[in-house]
Amino acid sequence: MIPHDFIKKWQGTKLKERAAAQEHFIDLCRLLGEPTPAETDPTGLDYGFEVGATKTTGGRGFADVFKRGCFGWEYKGTHANLDTAFAQIQRYAVALDNPPLLIVSDIGTTIRIHTNWTNSVSKTYEIPIAALEDADQRDLLKLAFTDPEALRPAKSRQELTEEVAGEFAALATSLREKGHAPEQVAHFINRLVFCMFAEDVDLLPSKLFTRMIERGLDDPSEFETFARSLFLAMKSGGLVGFERVAWFNGGLFNDDLAFSLTKDELKIVHRAAVQYWGDIDPSILGTLFERGLDPEKRSQLGAHYTDREKIMMIVGPTIIEPLAAEWSATRSVIEGLMKKAELADAAAKTTRGRSGSRKQGAATTAINAAQAALDAFLKRLSNFRVLDPACGSGNFLYVALRELKDLEHRAQVEAEALGLPRGFPQIGPEVVRGIEINPYAAELARVSVWIGEIQWMLKNGFAASSNPILKPLETIECRDALLSLSQDGEWSPAEWPEANAIIGNPPFLGSKFLRNGKPATRNRPAVAGLGDEYVDRLFRVFEGKNPGSADFVSYWFALALRATSSTPKPIIGFVATKSIAKGATNKALDALVSEGEMELFWAVANTEWVVAGAEVRVSLVCLRPRMTGLGASLPLLNFRPVSAVNTDLTHGLTLARAHTMPSNKRRCFQGVKQNGTFETPATKARSLLLEPRNPNGLDNSLVVKRFYGNDDVSGRDQDGWIIDFTEYPKEEDAALFEKPFKAVEHVRTERSNRTKGKATESDKLKSHWLMQRPRPDLRSEIANLSRVIGVPETSEHFIFRFLPATGIYSGSLFIFPREDFTFFGICQSTTHVLWARLAGNNLGSGNQDRYNKGWTFETFPFPEGLTPDIPASSYAEDPRATAIATAANRLNELRENWLNPPDLVRREPEVVEGFPERILPVDDKAAEILKKRTLTNLYNQRPAWLDHAHKALDGAVASAYGWPADLSDDEILARLFALNQERTESQ
Known part of the structure; x- marks a missing residue:
């Protein structure tokens, strides 16, 4: 045609x-x-x-x-x-x-x-x-x-939302600089935001808001009058000029508050107004606008945010998948009943008289039963309540609301296809509940939910609600989610409203940062602390319920335990720090399972997330009331079905119940904590070493020392140096080392800036020439040794390496006061590495393995007779020890030869005696080759010779336990755990 x-x-x-x-x-x-x-x-x-x-x-x-x-x-x-x-x-x-x-x-x-x-x-x-x-x-x-x-349009909804959020950040800054109260600025801008949305989805007539802005651009002095007139009409419905405005209110338009705007400010609003706000993305709207309105978060504006796909990793398993399974079962019932009605109706048409009447009645009965089944499911959905007790700007609540409405809509459509009449959607914003302490975020949560509700209705072919358009959202509360003050002035755990599902992304703050916060890093903005008063109150209220050494996120798990006393118990899904699986932070999760009679049914032990605008790695944890019988689906861990998920987010064997071995206590030490910059460049350190003796007649070599950190173990010698006055705690003694003492004067300023005028924690912090934690116990233990063994707290591989005993060690290293190859070999063996990997966790956005003296070392059962409390000299004649030492010595020799081949390096004495000799490249070409020769790179490549050396070591260690050399990893771990339990059964 x-x-x-x-x-x-x-x-x-x-x-x-x-x-x-x-x-x-x-x-x-x-x-x-x-x-x-x-x-x-x-x-x-x-x-x-x-x-x-x-x-x-x-x-x-x-x-x-x-x-x-x-x-x-x-x-x-x-x-x-x-x-x-x-x-x-x-x-x-x-x-x-x-x-x-x-x-x-x-x-x-x-x-x-x-x-x-x-x-x-x-x-x-x-x-x-x-x-x-x-x-x-x-x-x-x-x-x-x-x-x-x-x-497909080129622009995404996320890109549109980012653009308009950036505009309003500038407007918020301008209004705040005029002296307007922060909460009023936020409230006013939220009104502007909603007006733009309402205009573009035809809830405000005839481009009324944009015309108002354009008139304001002609004469800015008239804008405030225009805005007040519009907001007043939206409060209860009315006229603006000849245009009728619907009743909005909902708390957002409860008065006529508006600010006068300059022409430049009106241009900002106009640039935003001409965008199509009907496509704004509520799942990130609140987050982006909160960053723009809150000065403390404005630096995060261009940073990443948690998108809908990530949020669904919690909303899906906790809310939608269980309810969708319920609908699937209900639909099968309806389908069977409608088939029964169809057969009865067909039979009635071929039968006359009373028999036909009975068959017709059977058809009606079946249809009524099908309708009752549908009505019961729809009522279940409309009565379902979702709580986010740390809701922020509402992104979890919006996604939960959208998904519940989608499921209701799907059920209605599918039931209609089976022959039942279709009803109007009943689920609205009242199904979501939130608690948020930040007033900016709380109101933005309400705005996001309102916009999301209206968008959904229009997208699915329904009219938005009216009279009023915005229902009051008192279910999103602005208050503390953890602590509540009674009328008689007593603090207690906060009460949470009842809910069928408790979800969210509680704030991340490590236990050691609770009081003073966490300083900014290159990849992450600063995180504010809670202050001494709040933390002390928190510890008092939760004493005996949650350890004081637990991360902040664990308190939400502790309060979730209280919620499990309701009937029926809620499903719980939280984004948590990875430490939720370990140590003190794990106690609250463990209590939910043991005391709350919940079970972990869906968990991801380690995944990427966005917190405060920075990419980190987290654990996702979902719990349900303990299920038994045929209806209990298999739990999923890291997206794979398992028989059960342990509270340390493992399956099968768990080391959560492993006990500390008495033989391992005080055999592992963490390096120093400086609280200030005591490290000094190598050139300056050598210059200080070459200075004449000080007025006390002593050399600077007593306080200028080699410094070793992670990279000295997993990489190459970093030629690090540090000024250490630990042996000179009195200022008058330290000052006699004239130039080194002057070199650390800046620490006083650093500490002052860090504490921001607050009282320091101890007298040691006031003594600026002294490190905060110099580790005297470690120094005592290694005083008579020539070398020690170090392992990084975080690394791609668990690598143990000998270091000189004359050095100072970073807090990022764990140090063992041992110099024998037997101990070194057991630690570097696959047997210990497997245990360390399972007992520890991963750290940072790089997801590196983490070593810890408590979880990974002190619980590890060494071979009988070769435990850390036995000096090496005591088992020198033990053939097991000799075999391990021989294999370990060979491994160490091969690694060191690969790191520093004789044809690429030359060795020179240090500028003064008493220090390890320097290892330098023979020329520039050798220097380039040596840059790539690190133990991390070696283990990433894992050449055949390295593999053979490790197999020989693993065989010697297995023999020391009396085990075959070909055990699987699971068998090794099971035997180690049995040894741990056997040796600590009286604990």
Whole structure:
């Protein structure tokens, strides 16, 4: 068919939709050179007419035409209202798997293509029937059949939201600088935000808000009067000029508060207003605007945020998947009852008299039972309550609301397809509850939920609620989620409202940063502390319920335990620090399982997340009431089914119950904590060493020492130096080392800036020349040794290495006061590394292995007779010790030879005696080669010779335990755990 013939046949036709729609579409296929549905898919399931029509629904389907992966198409008669048609197909899009395009057309006038991608801004293409002689118009329409992706708008909803959030950050700063109260600035900007959204979804008429801004640009002095008039009308409904404004209120428009704006400020608002706010993304809207409105978070504006896909990792397993399973079971019941009704009805039609009447009654009874089953499920959904007790700006609440509404909508559509009448959506913002202490965030949470609710209704073909448009959201409370002050002035754990699901992303703050916060780093903004008063109160209220050494996030788990006393118990899903699986922070999670009778049914032990605008690694933890029997689905750990998830977020063998071995106590020490910069460049250190003796007659070598950190173990010698006055605690003695003492004067300023005028923790902090924690016990233990063994707290591989005993060690190292190869070999063996990896956790955005003297070393059972409390000299004649030492010596020799080949390095004495000799490259070419020779790189490559050396060591260690050398990793761990329990059974 040629364009002229198509236009002549169809333009302005008076034929009715049902009589002409299919013929119209077939002619269109001929015009575009596309195969018809019957030519492409004889089944009609992926491409066909009246998709979704059944005997019970008659000839009407979810769409007049459907092509999977391309479009759903709704026809109307000539000059019909296409907005009505669009709303109709929107209501059934979910039953069509949400095709990327929703197309509406009347028979003789217009074809309109609406994009339907979730994460892109929306766009509409309108093609008049009369314009189909234009090849460009036909090509555009053909893309809907062949390449709908070509019609996807380039801008994502996230990008749009980021753009408008950046504009309002500038406006907030400007208003704050004028002296306006922060809360009032936030409230005013939230009103502007909602007005722009309301205008673009036609809740405010005739571009009223944009026209108001444009009038203000002509005369800025009039803006405040205009805004107050608009807000007052939105408070209860009324007129603005000749335009009628609906009743909004909901607490957002409870008065006429507005500020005067300068022309530059109005330009900011206008730039934002001309964007299409109907496509704003509520899942990140609140987060971005909170950063813009809150000065403490403004530096995070351009940083990452948690997107919907991440939030669904909690909302999915805790809320939607269980409820979707319930709907699946309910739908099966309805399907069976409707089939029964259909059979009874057919039988009644072939039977006359009283028997037929009884069969007709059986059909009615079955239909009524099906309706009752649907009503019961819909009531279950509408009564379902979701609580986020650290809701921030509401992104978890918005996603939960959207998903619940989607499930209700799906149930209604699928029930309608089975023959039951469809009702209006009942789920609204009242199903979500939140607690948030920050007033900026709390109000933004309400705005995000309101916008999300209205967007959902319009996107799915329903009108937004009215009278008022915004219902009060008192369920999102602005208060402390952990502590509550009674009328008699007593503090107690906060009460949480009852909920069927408790979800969220509680604040991350390590136990050692609770009081004073965490300073900024290159990759992460500073995190404010809670202050002494609040922390002391927190410890008092939760004494005996949560350890004071636990991370802040654990308090939400402790309060979640209180919530498990309700009936029915809630499902719980939190984003937590990785330490939730270990140590003191794990106690609250462990109590939820043991005391709250909950079970971990879905967990990810270690995944990327965004916290305070920085990418970190976290654990995702979901718990449900303990389930038994056939209905209990297998738990998932790291997306894989397991028989059970342990509270340390492992499966199978868990080391959470491993006890400290008395033989290992005080055999491992952490390096120094400086609290200031005591390290000094190598050139300066050597200059100090070469200085003449001080007035006390002593050399600077007594206080200028080699310094060793992580990279000295896993990498190469960093030639680190430090000034250490630990042996000279009195200022008058330390000052006699004139130039070294002057070199650490800056520490006083550093500590002063860090404490911001607050009292320091101890007298040692006031003594600026002294490190905060110099580790005297470690110094005592290594005083008579020539070398020690060090292991980094975090590294890609657990690497143990000998270091000179004359040095000072960073707090990022754990040091063993041993110099024998037997101890070294046991620690470097696969046996110990397996235990350390399972007993420890991972740290930082780099997800590195973490060593810890408590969890990983002190619980580890060494071979009997070779335990750390036995000096090496005592087992010198033990053949087991000799075999391990021989293999370990060989491994160490090979590694050191690879690190520093004789042809690439030269060795020189240090500038003064008493220090290890220097290892230097022989020339520039050697220096480049040596840069890549680190133990981390070696273990990443793991050449065959290294593997053979480790196998020899592992064999010697296995023999020392009396075990075969070919045990699996699981068998090794099981035997080690049994040894731990056997040796500590009296603890």
